[in-house]
Structures are given as C-alpha cells and as structure tokens.
Amino acid sequence: MEAGDKEDISAECKARLEGFKAIAESALDEVMPKGGEGDAVLAEAVRYAVGSGGKRIRPVVCMASAIAVGAGAEDVRYAAAAIELLHNYTLVHDDLPSMDNDTVRRGRPAVWKKFGEANAILVGDALQALAFAAAARQPRGTAQIVAELADKALGVVQGQVEDIDGREKTVEAVERMYARKTSDLFVAAAVMGAVGGGGSPGEVEALRRYAFNLGLAFQYEDDFFDGDSVFGRDVARSRAKARTDDALAALEGLSGDATVLKELARGLLARIL
Amino acid sequence: MEAGDKEDISAECKARLEGFKAIAESALDEVMPKGGEGDAVLAEAVRYAVGSGGKRIRPVVCMASAIAVGAGAEDVRYAAAAIELLHNYTLVHDDLPSMDNDTVRRGRPAVWKKFGEANAILVGDALQALAFAAAARQPRGTAQIVAELADKALGVVQGQVEDIDGREKTVEAVERMYARKTSDLFVAAAVMGAVGGGGSPGEVEALRRYAFNLGLAFQYEDDFFDGDSVFGRDVARSRAKARTDDALAALEGLSGDATVLKELARGLLARIL
Known part of the structure; x- marks a missing residue:
C-alpha cells in the first residue's frame, strides 16, 4: 500500500516530504550492514529488500509527528529508519511462497x-x-520506543495469522485485522516520533489516535479501489471519510506544527471523494 | 545444542539451576501472549514453540552473570526471557523446509x-x-540491553547465511561462523545479565569474554561428539579445553559470586576429557 501521492498535497508540503525522505535514506544507510568480511551476501540482500525508491510514508509519519510536538525531523532519524526496516521485513516475509507467493515487489x-x-x-x-x-x-525515551515497536511488530504478525487462517470473519474481525495489518505500524511510527521528539503523554496519545485512524482510512481507501472490496465502495468511502475526520480531530492542541500530518490525511481523502 | 548436564555439577549448583529455570519459566509465561480474542492460534503456537522442558541454558547464563556482578537472578528476569525467546525463534526458522527441513524438535x-x-x-x-x-x-540499562540483543540477533542470522551458502570455507571462516551461530547468543545473555544487574563496564567486558569462549567451547564439544566433525576429535577437544580455560580466566576479579558460571564451564570440559 502506498499513500501520500504528491498530486494531492501542496508544493511546500511536497518539499518537506522530500526532505524527510532524504533523512530516512541517510539513516537507513547508516544502520544497514556495509558488507564486510563474510557479510557480503546478507548486506546485498538487505539493501535490495529495503530499496530506495519508495515514498517512506511510515518514516514520514514518524518525523512529522516529532515536528508536531515541537522537535525536528533529524531528532527521530533512527526511529524513522526502524519503522521502515520493520515494514520491509513484513513485505519480504509476506511475499514468500508459503505466504502470499508473490514474485514481484515494486517492479522487481x-x-x-x-x-x-x-x-x-x-x-x-x-x-x-x-x-x-x-x-x-534513539537517545530519548528508548525503552518506551522499543516497547511500542515490539508491541506493534507483534500486532502485525497477529493480523497476518488472522488473514491466512481462512475462517469466515465477522465485520468486527475484519476491522481488527485491518487495524493490526495496517494501523499498527502507523501507530508505532507516530508514537516513536512523538516520544523521541519529547512530546507530553497527552500528545503521544493524540498522535496514537491520529495514526490509528489514518491507518484505517488507508485500508478503507485500498478497499475502495479494490474490485474485491470487503465492504463495497460506498461503505469503504464513508468509513474512510469518518476515519480521516477522526484523524484530523486528534491533531487539535499539539504544541508543534501538524501541517504535514494534516495534509497527509486530507490528501488521502481527496483521492476518493 | 544442550549443555550443563546435571551429572557434571555439584548438588548445590543443581539446585540453583532449578531456581533459575523456574524464574525463566515464570518470566516467559508473563511475556507470551495469553490467547485473547483473535489471538488463540498465535498464542498456542508461540507457547508450543517455547515449550517448558528445556534446560534454559541461555537464561541461566544471563541470571548467573547478574549474580556474578552482585545482583540477583530476579533482577534480570526479562532479559533472561528475552534471550530464550530469541533462541527459540531461531530454532523455529531453522527447522523450516527451505532451511534445515527438520520435522522433529525436542521429541515433538x-x-x-x-x-x-x-x-x-x-x-x-x-x-x-x-x-x-x-x-x-528490563528497568536498568535498557538501551544497551536492546542494542546488544539486536546486534547478536543479527550475528546469528549472519552465521546462518554463511552456513547455507555452500561455498568451501577456510578454518577462519568456520570459526567465525561458529562464533556467530553459537557464541553470539551466549554473549548477549551474559552482557544483558551483567548490564541489567548493574555491572561495571569492565565486568560487562569480562563476562562478554567468558560467554564468547564458553560458546565456542560448546561448539567444539559438539564437534567432538559429532562423527562429522570439521576439525577431528583431537583438535576439537584441545580447542574446547583452551576456550574453557579462557572462559574461566575471564571470571577473575568480578564483584559477585561466579560459582555457577565456573561450574558450567568446568562441567562442559569434564564431559570430553
């Protein structure tokens, strides 16, 4: 799933997103193996898996959340890299023959x-x-950041177990699965950004609520464009709109600049209305 | 690989190992999923994978390291659970059809x-x-503990990539692979125990050296009993002895009680001399 298409957002926001992406690429390069003695194969494969052409939407959410609590994007560069690495591990395993059996990812x-x-x-x-x-x-709030990442890493796995289990699902079970498969990493991104940026507990919870709703809105948007929609196009659109409204409402009262987070949520909605 | 057979160690040490094992089981039970709504399958499979009958040698090394720097076993209960969970994840993935294709683990x-x-x-x-x-x-030294675990988790994967790569290896390459596949998790166990127990930087490094050598000694012991030994029995025995001596030497000058660590190393050696 990709999001934040540049057509839907302002020129100023586009430029900021490019800046965030550059920080994410630099942090990723810093933490990935360099291919020393005996490490060549793993380093090459890890770097191939992470690539460099993606939109890095989760790192963007992480850095924009830090800014929304008054910190800078650079302050959470390692948290931003962490969420992208975790996301990419889930893609690598999801594609495996015994899982989704996908042979192509990002055109390669x-x-x-x-x-x-x-x-x-x-x-x-x-x-x-x-x-x-x-x-x-991450120098600040390390224990809380690691705990959040681990909790949501487990949530994603849980969502995948539910997805492949094949039993018929209630609407509630589908929504819980959506929350785990999609929202959980957005929540981790936002919380890590907010904690790493020194946000207050109230700000951290506000950004958790933003990201949870943004993630569900993305999933309903996917549903909207997907011929195979679980809910049908009309229901998917109205649910995406409601979740976007909830996401935007969560951003009231933050101490920093929440412009990018707002534009991400509105840009999403613009595509399906 | 199992180690620390009870025949080779004193009755007092046996009793302490049982106490450590009980703490490890309790911590594992606390951190594993309980099987709430939608989580039943994952919780069951996770608990099956971790089992309860093992010797929990890595948690033992972790708790004994905390005691060797003057802390208590309970002080590092979460670090002890962490290293056992990580070890068990490597076993689950190693057994997969595309990896070692093993159908039985611990008799099940x-x-x-x-x-x-x-x-x-x-x-x-x-x-x-x-x-x-x-x-x-872990309340104390959390960032260092997580960094150590992550570093050694990566080392184990690297060792496995080298193991399956199939190219002929130099003796140095085999030893590096041994270090990664076996010593790395012992090192993580000891360092997490020492850091979590509030050991000085010098004590942490001493216990790192102990565990690195203990892990290699275990691997050479495996080689000794394995008909397919890379080095041959005589070389494996002499290397195991040299590594055990190095492990014991590293324990000099610690502020706490290193008895269990000493007995673990000596018990190992007793089996092959």
Missing part, C-alpha cells in the same frame, strides 16, 4: 525470487533485528 | 509440521518481536 523480483527462499527468510529476520538496533539508538 | 513435531509453514514463519517472527518486548521491560 521479490527477495525470495532473487536470493532464494532460505535467504529471504533470513533477510526478513535480519531486517527485524536491524529495526530494533535502530530503535535502540 | 517441529512447529511447521504442527501448525503449517506459513504459521511457523509467523511464529518465529512473533518470537523475535516478543524477545525485544521482554528486553524493553
């Missing part, structure tokens, strides 16, 4: 197609370890 | 045989996340 062979299935399992494992290595480098 | 069906391949990948992923969740709960 999936990691398992290029490096083999065993190496792809290990690359995903390495990316998860690297995510926590990056999170541990 | 491997996780992938019992729960399916996709769920086994996810269970391993969940166990790694749980390991970091547990580590984040």
Whole structure:
C-alpha cells in the first residue's frame, strides 16, 4: 500500500516530504550492514529488500509527528529508519511462497525470487533485528520506543495469522485485522516520533489516535479501489471519510506544527471523494 | 545444542539451576501472549514453540552473570526471557523446509509440521518481536540491553547465511561462523545479565569474554561428539579445553559470586576429557 501521492498535497508540503525522505535514506544507510568480511551476501540482500525508491510514508509519519510536538525531523532519524526496516521485513516475509507467493515487489523480483527462499527468510529476520538496533539508538525515551515497536511488530504478525487462517470473519474481525495489518505500524511510527521528539503523554496519545485512524482510512481507501472490496465502495468511502475526520480531530492542541500530518490525511481523502 | 548436564555439577549448583529455570519459566509465561480474542492460534503456537522442558541454558547464563556482578537472578528476569525467546525463534526458522527441513524438535513435531509453514514463519517472527518486548521491560540499562540483543540477533542470522551458502570455507571462516551461530547468543545473555544487574563496564567486558569462549567451547564439544566433525576429535577437544580455560580466566576479579558460571564451564570440559 502506498499513500501520500504528491498530486494531492501542496508544493511546500511536497518539499518537506522530500526532505524527510532524504533523512530516512541517510539513516537507513547508516544502520544497514556495509558488507564486510563474510557479510557480503546478507548486506546485498538487505539493501535490495529495503530499496530506495519508495515514498517512506511510515518514516514520514514518524518525523512529522516529532515536528508536531515541537522537535525536528533529524531528532527521530533512527526511529524513522526502524519503522521502515520493520515494514520491509513484513513485505519480504509476506511475499514468500508459503505466504502470499508473490514474485514481484515494486517492479522487481521479490527477495525470495532473487536470493532464494532460505535467504529471504533470513533477510526478513535480519531486517527485524536491524529495526530494533535502530530503535535502540534513539537517545530519548528508548525503552518506551522499543516497547511500542515490539508491541506493534507483534500486532502485525497477529493480523497476518488472522488473514491466512481462512475462517469466515465477522465485520468486527475484519476491522481488527485491518487495524493490526495496517494501523499498527502507523501507530508505532507516530508514537516513536512523538516520544523521541519529547512530546507530553497527552500528545503521544493524540498522535496514537491520529495514526490509528489514518491507518484505517488507508485500508478503507485500498478497499475502495479494490474490485474485491470487503465492504463495497460506498461503505469503504464513508468509513474512510469518518476515519480521516477522526484523524484530523486528534491533531487539535499539539504544541508543534501538524501541517504535514494534516495534509497527509486530507490528501488521502481527496483521492476518493 | 544442550549443555550443563546435571551429572557434571555439584548438588548445590543443581539446585540453583532449578531456581533459575523456574524464574525463566515464570518470566516467559508473563511475556507470551495469553490467547485473547483473535489471538488463540498465535498464542498456542508461540507457547508450543517455547515449550517448558528445556534446560534454559541461555537464561541461566544471563541470571548467573547478574549474580556474578552482585545482583540477583530476579533482577534480570526479562532479559533472561528475552534471550530464550530469541533462541527459540531461531530454532523455529531453522527447522523450516527451505532451511534445515527438520520435522522433529525436542521429541515433538517441529512447529511447521504442527501448525503449517506459513504459521511457523509467523511464529518465529512473533518470537523475535516478543524477545525485544521482554528486553524493553528490563528497568536498568535498557538501551544497551536492546542494542546488544539486536546486534547478536543479527550475528546469528549472519552465521546462518554463511552456513547455507555452500561455498568451501577456510578454518577462519568456520570459526567465525561458529562464533556467530553459537557464541553470539551466549554473549548477549551474559552482557544483558551483567548490564541489567548493574555491572561495571569492565565486568560487562569480562563476562562478554567468558560467554564468547564458553560458546565456542560448546561448539567444539559438539564437534567432538559429532562423527562429522570439521576439525577431528583431537583438535576439537584441545580447542574446547583452551576456550574453557579462557572462559574461566575471564571470571577473575568480578564483584559477585561466579560459582555457577565456573561450574558450567568446568562441567562442559569434564564431559570430553
């Protein structure tokens, strides 16, 4: 799932997103293995999996959340790298033959197609370890940041277990699965950014609420564009709108600049109204 | 690999090991999912993977290291759980069909045989996340503890990538692989125990050296009993002895009680001399 298409947002916001992306790429490069003695294969495969062309929407949410509590994007560079590494590990494992069996990712062979299935399992494992290595480098609120990342990493796995379990689901079960598969990493991104940026407990909870709703809105947007929608287009659109409204409402009263977070939420909605 | 057979150690030490094991089981039970709404499958599979009958040698090293710097075993209960969760994730993934293709583990069906391949990948992923969740709960030295666990988690993956790569290895490459596959988690256990127990930087480094050498000694012991030994029995025995001596030497000058660590190292050696 991709989000934050540049067409829907202002020129000023576009420029800020490019700045965030540059910080994320730099932090990722810093924490990934360099390919020293005996590490060449793993380093190459890890860097292939993480790529560099993506929009880095989760790091963007992390850095924009830090700014929304009055800190700077650079202050949470390692948290931003951590959430992107964790996201990419889930993609590498999701693509595996015994999971979704996808052979292509971002227009290139999936990691398992290029490096083999065993190496792809290990690359995903390495990316998860690297995510926590990056999170541990955040100087402020480290324990809370690692705990949040671990909690949401577990949530994503739980969502995937529910997704593949094949039993028919109630609407409530589908929404819980959506929350875990999509919202959880957005929540981790926002909370890590807010905590790493020194936000108050109230600000951290506000940004948690923002990200939870933003994640669900994205998932309903996916549903809207997906012919196979669980809820149907009309229901998906109205739910996406309600969740976007909730996300925007959560941003009231923050001490910093929440412009980027607002534009991300509004840009999403603009595409389906 | 199992170690610390009770025949080789004193009755007093046996009793202490049982106490450590009880703390580890209690901490593991506390941090593992309980099987709430929608979580039943994952909780069952995670608990199956972790089991309860093992010797919990890595948690033992962690708790004994805390005692060796003057703290108590309970002080590092979450670090002890973390290292065991991480170890068990590596076993679950190592057993997968595309990896070692082992169908039996500890006398029971491997996780992938019992729960399916996709769920086994996810269970391993969940166990790694749980390991970091547990580590984040250590109240003292949290950032250093998480960083150590992440670094060694990456080392284990690197060792596995080297193991499956199939190219012929120099003796140095085999030793580096041994260090990563076996010593790395012993080192993480000892360092987390020493840091969590408030050890001085010098004590932390001493226990790192102990654990690194103990891990290699275990690997050479494995080689000694393995008909397929890389080095041959005589070389394996002499290397195990040299590494055990180095491990014991590292324990000089610690501020706490290093008896258990000493007995673990000597017990190992007693089996092959």
